[in-house]
Structure formats: C-alpha cells, structure tokens
Amino acid sequence: MKLDLERIEVDRVVFGQENSFADGVLTIDKEDLLENIRHDHRITSLEAEIVHPGEKVRIMPVKDVVEPRIKVDKNGMFPGFIGKESQAGAGKTRVFSGTAVVTTGNVVGFQEGIIDMSGPGADYTPFSQTINVVLTCEVEEGTEEHIHEEILRILGLKAADYIAEIGLDVEPDKTESFDFKSIAQARNENNDLPLVGYIYMLQSQGLLHDTYVYGVDAKEILPTLISPAKVMDGAIVSGNCVSACDKNSTYLHQNNPVIEELYQRDGQDYNFVATIITNENVTLGDKERSSTMVAEMAESLGLDAVIINEEGFGNPDTDLILNCKKLEQKGIKTVLITDEYAGRDGSSQSLADAAVEADAVVTSGNANEVIELPAMERVIGHDRYADNIAGGFEGSLQEDGSIRVELQAITGSTDQMGYTKLSAKGY
Amino acid sequence: MAEFKIVHYLNQFFGQVGDEDQADLPPQQKKEAVGPGVALNNALGDRAEIVKTIITGDDYFNENKAEAREKIKEFLQEDEVDLIVAGPAFNAGRYGMACGGVAEIADELNLPFVGGIYPENPGYEMYKKFGYFIETGDSVGSMRQGIADIVDFINHYIETDGKPGAPEESGYLPRGIRKNYFREERGARRAVDMLVKKIKGKEFETEYPMPSFDRVEPKPAVENLADSLVAVVTTGGIVPKGNPDKIEASSASKFGKYKLNGVQDLTDEEFETAHGGYDPVYANQDPDRVLPVDVMRDLEKEGKIGKLHEYYYATVGNGTSVANAKAFGKAIGEELARDGVQAVILTST
Numbered sequence: 001m002k003l004d005l006e007r008i009e010v011d012r013v014v015f016g017q018e019n020s021f022a023d024g025v026l027t028i029d030k031e032d033l034l035e036n037i038r039h040d041h042r043i044t045s046l047e048a049e050i051v052h053p054g055e056k057v058r059i060m061p062v063k064d065v066v067e068p069r070i071k072v073d074k075n076g077m078f079p080g081f082i083g084k085e086s087q088a089g090a091g092k093t094r095v096f097s098g099t100a101v102v103t104t105g106n107v108v109g110f111q112e113g114i115i116d117m118s119g120p121g122a123d124y125t126p127f128s129q130t131i132n133v134v135l136t137c138e139v140e141e142g143t144e145e146h147i148h149e150e151i152l153r154i155l156g157l158k159a160a161d162y163i164a165e166i167g168l169d170v171e172p173d174k175t176e177s178f179d180f181k182s183i184a185q186a187r188n189e190n191n192d193l194p195l196v197g198y199i200y201m202l203q204s205q206g207l208l209h210d211t212y213v214y215g216v217d218a219k220e221i222l223p224t225l226i227s228p229a230k231v232m233d234g235a236i237v238s239g240n241c242v243s244a245c246d247k248n249s250t251y252l253h254q255n256n257p258v259i260e261e262l263y264q265r266d267g268q269d270y271n272f273v274a275t276i277i278t279n280e281n282v283t284l285g286d287k288e289r290s291s292t293m294v295a296e297m298a299e300s301l302g303l304d305a306v307i308i309n310e311e312g313f314g315n316p317d318t319d320l321i322l323n324c325k326k327l328e329q330k331g332i333k334t335v336l337i338t339d340e341y342a343g344r345d346g347s348s349q350s351l352a353d354a355a356v357e358a359d360a361v362v363t364s365g366n367a368n369e370v371i372e373l374p375a376m377e378r379v380i381g382h383d384r385y386a387d388n389i390a391g392g393f394e395g396s397l398q399e400d401g402s403i404r405v406e407l408q409a410i411t412g413s414t415d416q417m418g419y420t421k422l423s424a425k426g427y
Numbered sequence: 428m429a430e431f432k433i434v435h436y437l438n439q440f441f442g443q444v445g446d447e448d449q450a451d452l453p454p455q456q457k458k459e460a461v462g463p464g465v466a467l468n469n470a471l472g473d474r475a476e477i478v479k480t481i482i483t484g485d486d487y488f489n490e491n492k493a494e495a496r497e498k499i500k501e502f503l504q505e506d507e508v509d510l511i512v513a514g515p516a517f518n519a520g521r522y523g524m525a526c527g528g529v530a531e532i533a534d535e536l537n538l539p540f541v542g543g544i545y546p547e548n549p550g551y552e553m554y555k556k557f558g559y560f561i562e563t564g565d566s567v568g569s570m571r572q573g574i575a576d577i578v579d580f581i582n583h584y585i586e587t588d589g590k591p592g593a594p595e596e597s598g599y600l601p602r603g604i605r606k607n608y609f610r611e612e613r614g615a616r617r618a619v620d621m622l623v624k625k626i627k628g629k630e631f632e633t634e635y636p637m638p639s640f641d642r643v644e645p646k647p648a649v650e651n652l653a654d655s656l657v658a659v660v661t662t663g664g665i666v667p668k669g670n671p672d673k674i675e676a677s678s679a680s681k682f683g684k685y686k687l688n689g690v691q692d693l694t695d696e697e698f699e700t701a702h703g704g705y706d707p708v709y710a711n712q713d714p715d716r717v718l719p720v721d722v723m724r725d726l727e728k729e730g731k732i733g734k735l736h737e738y739y740y741a742t743v744g745n746g747t748s749v750a751n752a753k754a755f756g757k758a759i760g761e762e763l764a765r766d767g768v769q770a771v772i773l774t775s776t
Contacts, residue, residue, distance in 0.1 A: 111677075111703060111704070123609075144708060145706050145707070145708050146706060146708075194626050196622065196626075205705075206705075207705040207706035207709070208705065208706040209705070241706075242704075243677065243746060257613060257614070257615035257616075258615045258618065258619075260615070261613075261615040261616045261618070261619045262619060264619070265619060265623070269623045269626075270622075270623070270626065304626060305622055305625065305626045306622075307618045307619070307622055309618075313746060314704075314744070314745070314746065333622070333625045333626060335618045335621045335622040335625060337614055337615070337618050338635070340605055340635065341678075341746050341748060342604075342605040342748065343748035343750055343751065344678075344748075345556070345604065346604040346605040346606055347556040347602075347603055347604050347605075347750060348748035348749045348750035348751070349638050349748075349749040349750070350605060350635060350638075351635075352749070354637040354638055355637065356637065358637050359633055359637070360621050360622070360625050360631060360633050361633045361634055361635040361637070362614050362617050362618045362621060362634050362635075363614075363634045363635040364614045365607045366605045366606070366607050367746070368678055368746070368748060369606075369607050388676055388703070389676070389703070390676055390677035390678075390703045390704070390745065390746060391677060391678065391746075392675075392676070392677075393675045393678070393680070394673045394675070406678060407607070408677065408678070408746060415614075416614075417614075417615060418613055418614025418615030418616070418617065418618055419613060419614070419615065420613055420614065421609045421610050421611070421612065421613050421614070422607060422608075422609055422610075422614075423607070423608060423609070423610045423614065423617075423634060424605045424606060424607050424608070424634070424635075425593065425605070425606065425608065425634065426593075426594070426601050426602075426603065426604065426605060426636070427593060427594060427601070427602055427604045427605075427606050
C-alpha cells in the first residue's frame with residue numbers, strides 16, 4: 001500500500017479568466033467552476049468566494065470542508081462518489097496544500113459551524129489557516145433535509161475535484177511517501193516491535209448523522225479493515241450534521257492526523273499494521289455487535305495496542321467505552337481521544353459514559369466553554385442561525401454582529417482525531 | 428491594617444461560643460479574629476488580616492438554610508472583603524456542609540473562598556466547584572498543619588493576583604472544573620506518545636481521569652398499570668409550536684412543562700421539536716413519533732393504563748451536561764411524585 005502525496009504549496013487563490021497555477025498563485029475560472037459543479041436541478045443559486053487567513057470574514061453555517069486532491073491518473077479520488085474504488089489508495093495523489101473548499105448556505109438546520117478567518121475564533125478552527133473557496137449554495141424550497149445534505153455533500157467533492165485538476169500540470173513542491181506495511185512485512189523487518197492499530201470510529205447515528213465509506217452508508221457496515229492510503233484518497237466522506245466542533249469534516253478524514261502520527265513512528269517504536277473502521281449506531285444491539293467485532297478483529301490480528309477516537313458525543317461515548325473495555329479485557333492496550341461536554345462552567349461530568357479501563361485518555365477540550373466572537377466586516381452565508389446552531393442559545397447573535405457561543409459551534413474546534421492542540425485540564 | 432481583608436467563618440465550637448448546646452446558634456459576627464483565626468492572622472502577618480468572624484451553629488446552618496444564608500450574605504456585604512476563609516472543618520460533616528454552603532454564598536457574591544477540609548468530608552464533594560479547599564487531616568489534631576497550609580495558599584493566591592493555577596501546583600484540592608487551554612503538541616501526537624509509554628510500561632498521565640459513574644438501577648415493573656396515573660417525559664425536544672420556553676437546540680439549560688388536557692394527538696400544527704441533534708423532519712411531521720400521546724390515549728381508552736397525566740415535560744438531551752440533566756430529572760421527578768404520578772414513560776431520540 002504505497003502512496004505518494006505530491007504537495008503543491010499555495011500562497012494565494014484568485015478568480016481569473018482561465019484556470020492556472022504559477023508562482024504560488026492558484027487562479028480559478030469562477031464561471032467554469034460553478035457551471036461544472038452545479039450537479040442538481042434543485043440548486044437555485046450558487047456563488048463562490050475566496051477568503052484568505054487573517055481576513056475579517058466569518059463563514060457560517062459551514063456544512064463541510066474538503067481538500068482539493070486528485071489522482072495523477074485522474075481517477076480514484078472520493079471512491080464511490082467520484083472516483084473508482086480500485087484506483088484509490090495507490091500511486092500518486094496531487095494536493096493543493098493550504099487550500100480548502102467550504103460549503104455553506106441555508107443549510108439543513110442545527111449542527112453547522114462557524115469559521116472565523118481572524119480574531120479569537122480563528123485560534124479554534126483549523127480552517128482559519130487554509131485559503132478557502134467558499135461555496136454558498138441554496139436549494140429549492142421544500143427540498144427535504146437529507147436531500148439538501150446530499151446536494152451540498154456532492155457539491156463540495158465536485159468542487160475539490162475540479163480545483164485539484166488544475167494541479168495536474170504543475171510540478172509539485174514536495175512529495176511525502178507512505179508505505180503501509182502488512183503484518184507479514186512488518187514481522188519480517190522489525191519482528192521485536194509490538195503491533196499497533198487504529199480504531200477509527202465513524203459517526204453513523206442516522207438522521208443526518210451519516211458517514212460514507214466508498215459511498216456506502218457507515219450505518220450499514222460491519223467493522224472492517226481499511227487501507228490508510230485509501231482514507232487519504234477520500235474513501236471516507238462526511239455526510240453528517242453533528243455539532244461542528246467534533247464532526248470530522250471530509251478534510252480531516254483526508255488528513256487524518258492519527259494515521260499521520262502513527263505512521264511517523266512506525267518501524268521505530270511499533271509496527272503500525274491495521275486501521276479498523278467501525279460505526280456508532282444507536283441501538284444497544286448494534287453497539288454490542290460492533291464493539292465485539294472490533295475487539296475480535298484486533299485480537300485475531302495480534303494487535304498489542306490501539307488508539308481509538310470517537311466522532312460526535314453523548315450517545316457515541318457508549319461506543320467509545322465499549323470498544324475500550326472489550327479491547328482492554330483482551331489485553332490490548334488502548335489510548336482514547338475524545339472531547340468533553342463538561343458544561344459551560346466546566347464542572348459537569350465530561351462524558352456520558354465511563355470505565356476504569358479507560359486510563360489513558362487524550363482530551364481535545366470542553367466543547368461547552370463559551371467564547372465571544374467579535375463582529376466581522378463580512379459574513380459569508382447567514383449569521384441569523386447563530387441562536388439555533390448547536391452551541392448557540394437565545395441571544396447568541398448580538399445586535400452589533402458579535403456572537404456569543406459555545407466552542408461547540410466552531411468548526412473543528414474540539415476535533416477528536418486530535419488535529420488541533422486544544423485540550424483541557426482539571427482545576 | 429493590612430490591605431487584604433478576610434472574613435473568617437467558624438462554627439459555634441471553634442468560634443468559642445459553646446458546644447453542642449449552642450449548635451442552633453443563628454449567625455453572629457465579631458469584628459476580630461477568633462479561635463483558629465488568631466493563629467491564621469498571626470501567620471499572615473502584614474499581608475492580610477481577618478477583619479470579621481462570622482459564627483453559626485452547625486445545626487442552625489443546616490436546618491435553617493435560607494435564613495442562615497440570608498444573614499451571612501448580609502454580614503458579608505456590610506464591608507469591603509477580599510477573601511472568605513472557612514474552617515478548617517476537618518471531617519466534621521455538618522461543619523463541612525456549612526463551610527461548603529458559605530463557599531456557595533461567596534460564589535454568588537463573586538467573592539473568592541478558601542476552606543480547610545478533609546477530602547472525604549461530604550462538604551468538599553458537594554461544594555468543591557465554588558471555592559478553593561485546602562486538604563487537612565480528619566481531626567483537630569491536624570490544626571497546626573492545616574492553618575499553615577491555608578496560609579501558604581492565601582499567600583500564593585495574593586502573589587498570583589487571584590490566579591493560583593492548577594490544583595496540584597498550588598496546594599488546593601481539585602475543584603472538578605475543566606478548563607480549556609492549548610497544549611504544545613496536537614492531540615494525535617499526544618495520543619501516540621501516550622500509547623508508546625503505555626506499551627513500554629512507562630508512567631503516563633491521562634488527560635481526563637475517568638469519574639466514578641453514577642448508575643441508576645432500574646426499578647421493578649409497575650404492578651398495576653390499569654390503575655396508574657402515567658406521565659410522559661421526553662429528551663427529544665417536543666414542544667408547543669414556537670418553542671415558548673426557548674429550550675436550546677443543544678446544551679439545554681431548562682426543561683418545559685406543557686398541558687395535555689384535551690390533546691388526543693400531537694399534530695404538526697401545534698407541536699414541533701426543538702432538538703438540534705437529529706433530522707427534525709420526521710418528528711415535525713408527526714411529533715407522536717417522539718412523544719407518543721396518540722398511543723397513550725388509545726391505551727387510556729382500552730383501559731391498559733389508568734390515566735395519562737395532564738402535563739408532559741420536555742427538554743433537549745443534545746450535549747446537555749450531566750449536571751443539568753440530573754437537576755432537570757430531580758425537579759421533574761419531584762413534581763410528578765407530588766402530583767401522584769405512579770409511572771413515567773421516558774422517550775429519547
């Protein structure tokens with residue numbers, strides 16, 4: 001499973017007459033972009049804007065963030081949606097590093113997020129650091145929520161794919177090579193090192209809490225092995241509207257930090273040999289089955305230790321704890337990554353479940369902590385949703401345009417794959 | 428006179444008023460340091476000074492909460508105060524609860540609080556979030572060390588301008604308050620570091636110590652449902668249209684109580700969901716899907732249940748803190764019990 005990530009460093013993105021890339025400047029033909037990605041007859045309006053880090057701009061409500069990536073042979077990115085499954089996860093992938101596609105509009109309802117490009121809110125979202133091509137998309141009145149979600153999900157993927165294609169003629173600045181070994185290879189090369197895996201939990205509670213694997217709804221899957229290289233090629237796509245702070249946008253799946261960090265020390269401290277995806281369904285029967293299968297799979301692979309991260313909070317805390325318990329009971333050591341819902345004053349219990357076996361936990365912060373976001377010069381999307389999005393409350397949107405919300409409302413602020421440095425500790 | 432002014436809280440015994448016979452003593456104040464306060468004052472030197480001592484009988488405080496609190500609040504508001512010190516209460520239960528109660532009053536007045544307490548004293552567990560509790564031994568024999576530790580902390584508190592830092596570095600017991608900050612490395616790297624340490628059997632420190640979990644044993648089944656008054660309660664956010672109480676879509680700070688008199692069926696014209704954690708389309712089309720009033724009415728007609736209670740309660744269980752949920756549950760439970768409800772159907776989403 002060898003994959004080369006060929007990165008093109010982008011300094012600026014502008015709209016222009018013709019698609020091109022030169023001297024760090026990516027030029028996009030806006031009309032052609034919009035024409036090519038307008039994929040559904042129910043789209044009533046579609047606009048694109050570019051924002052750079054440091055600008056006094058607020059984007060909300062944010063549906064998804066996607067990184068422009070493409071296979072050098074053109075086919076294979078986002079398998080199941082755009083590319084072919086068989087061609088993902090190998091060969092060369094071209095990336096416009098430092099850029100992202102952000103989708104917004106009168107979206108779905110409650111669980112979309114805020115990205116501030118400057119000010120205090122910018123410290124909390126990874127996407128204040130990317131140059132964002134923001135798509136504001138509206139759909140016909142009466143379009144059902146799940147259809148609306150799907151239209152925006154596909155739109156983001158199409159835009160990322162369109163933009164990335166400009167990079168095919170560009171000489172990349174650097175190449176990162178990944179070579180994910182099989183257990184047999186790892187045993188051959190470093191027989192004395194422990195075997196390590198990654199338990200990658202996908203939000204699948206349903207009713208707009210969906211994640212797709214090769215285009216398949218993760219609710220319907222049984223826990224299974226996946227190639228980490230395929231994850232980098234967009235095999236996992238976000239289709240969910242869980243609270244913005246800890247839903248894994250497609251960008252974060254593409255850049256999964258646990259996979260990257262585990263790979264860093266592969267062959268030195270351990271052999272990183274397995275990435276197991278599992279779901280977070282709502283019934284106890286589903287939870288028991290999935291967690292049992294995860295533990296059995298890890299055991300049959302001979303894993304010594306794993307990192308587990310959840311997505312979302314509350315109900316999935318149970319899945320996290322079940323996975324942890326069943327693995328530890330088999331003697332497989334676990335480290336968990338989660339965020340916390342400790343209340344606005346930080347004094348409540350942080351998770352909806354707990355276990356003594358969970359003795360090694362990394363926290364990505366208390367999502368209930370309240371932040372003041374000063375007014376921005378420009379809002380892309382609609383700030384009238386501030387009171388209603390998860391993390392907002394009555395009076396969140398102040399008259400002067402400033403917003404008082406829980407961190408929960410900020411896209412990626414307490415990401416549980418450990419993409420950011422936010423954390424919490426006890427006082 | 429030192430600039431930093433302290434009010435000290437003591438019970439009747441340490442306040443040198445009397446023994447158990449004075450346990451029902453209402454709050455009083457003396458404009459001087461008393462009992463352990465004298466040693467405290469001496470050790471503080473010129474830095475800080477006890478300007479007033481409030482003394483209350485332990486029974487009085489615990490049995491006349493409202494009056495006791497009102498009076499103590501009044502005393503505290505009379506002059507300028509920089510810090511309230513209470514105890515040490517050691518392992519004395521009633522005294523510990525009173526010191527904790529004073530911490531809560533201090534919190535309401537936005538005044539900092541320092542108390543001395545034995546960690547197993549229930550006053551610590553219940554009131555730890557309202558102030559800084561310094562660990563003492565379980566009995567009066569540890570008074571000297573306790574006073575010394577309290578003085579050390581007060582000095583540290585003054586030096587750091589009221590920002591003493593984390594409990595382990597600053598000598599106070601954990602308050603159970605989680606605060607955010609940015610660490611040096613991203614979470615995924617920290618997870619890998621922790622994993623390697625755990626594999627190698629090296630020491631590592633979890634970033635979130637798991638709490639002991641509060642599990643509720645299910646009650647036995649209701650024996651005679653046909654004669655029971657049954658209520659429905661939901662965390663699925665079903666509210667009268669327009670969400671009159673403005674229950675939040677997530678992190679609810681309140682619950683609502685709504686009439687079911689004459690309601691046979693929850694229609695989309697009159698009800699909706701306020702919940703922000705799921706696709707609301709199906710719940711809004713037919714709110715009975717979350718709060719099954721229609722079915723309850725059928726059961727009522729069929730005689731399967733005695734009667735459906737005339738009110739239902741609703742909140743949103745989406746990111747709502749356990750502390751809030753617990754408080755809602757307690758309040759709703761008390762009202763239902765008062766109204767003679769014998770069984771409750773809880774629906775979630």
